[in-house]
Amino acid sequence: MWCNHPIYTILQYPEVLRSFEKQFSVINFIGVVGAITPWNFPLAIITRKVGPALACGCTVVVKPSELTPLTALAVAEVALQARIPLGVLNVVMGNASDIGDALLASPEVRKITFTGSKAVGKKLMAGAAGTVKKISLELGGNAPCIVFDDADLDVAVQGVDECVVFVVSLTMLCNLQLASKFRNSGQTCVCANRVLVQEGIYEKFAEAFSKAVQNLQVGDGFTEGVAQGPLINEAAVQKVESFLQDALSKGAKVILGGKRHSLGMTFYEPTVVTDVKSDMLLAREEIFGPVAPLLRFKTEEEAIRIANDTNAVSLGLEQSVYQTLSITIGLAAYIFTNNVQRTWRVPEALEYGVVGVNEGIISTEVAPFGGFKQSGLGREGSKYGIDEYLELKYVCLGDMNRN
């Protein structure tokens, strides 16, 4: 159920359009959208795709993760209650690759929007070629978080008003780090994955940070005060264990946690690891678990180089070591500094789609969210997110009075 009424709008560049009086731009909504979503934000990721699609006039077929299907059905129920007409928002469950193939093969589906792993994203991108569909990909990350030694470690933060970019206390730093690293038990694509700490403050930061992490209460998310839940499944725990094992065998040290939680099942202790090096899987792969690896750096140039070097091949690692070995990715990055010049210079040098400066929580619907390199294509949120569901058309009007 979709039609293709053009919305006649004089778009950007009115001054250019004025100079070509009889020419103007038209936007069409793109058509049927296939939205394939992951488990880790089972509601938010559906809504950030469906919202702009419906706003543009598209209909949507959502294929949610098989690990969190009920949230998607709840969205569909709410859509019905909101009187969104039948057929406008559809949820399809079943075999993932069969549904993916059907969406890709359909000439009616004009756009695929996907959030999930790099491996599946690449398959969809290749599959979209058959019918030349527009595609947006929000894929994995390996966010570096750079802590410079110019942060004023002794300034106690009195209140929110003082939390301006030039006053970064150790307390604030640790809190922001906690927010960024341990959000959703570390299972967030923008979680700080590698914490790069300048050598002058490395020991002090490690101590203060692990004290803060120790206070995170693990348990049932419905219980008051609990900050860390379980990991999504056994495979996720085993992945964390294998990365930690690799790091320990290469000289890293666990200073907090480092094992399954006494609650059992898929609960894992919030963990801090020091002496982590760039060639360890903990630093090269998306951990997707509550483990914070601390790396050491000397200079700003070195920090930027380590942060941008997500190419496994350049480190001489065998790609077969781990199936999903990261290659040139760039979703989110963070820096903490008191130096105003650094707050501009370093983000500019970082090859990442989103950069938090003295801020650990960066997602908002009003900003463009998305990655560089193999972290994805396109943006979600803001006016740029709307563009993903539109086609731009140029109409050239002839002079009707011409003889």
Ligand SMILES: NC(=O)c1ccc[n+]([C@@H]2O[C@H](COP(=O)([O-])OP(=O)(O)OC[C@H]3O[C@@H](n4cnc5c(N)ncnc54)[C@H](O)[C@@H]3O)[C@@H](O)[C@H]2O)c1
């Ligand atoms: N960049 C972002 O905004 C963002 C946000 C959240 C999660 N992620 C990434 O998602 C990953 C975790 O999510 P996941 O484990 O659910 O990812 P996943 O790629 O395994 O699954 C994502 C979706 O793709 C489906 N799928 C699997 N194989 C398919 C196929 N052959 N054809 C069509 N669909 C198929 C799954 O059923 C699921 O619905 C992490 O890498 C994380 O970084 C990225």
Ligand SMILES: O=CCCC(=O)O
């Ligand atoms: O996992 C990715 C989405 C996280 C977010 O919206 O901040």
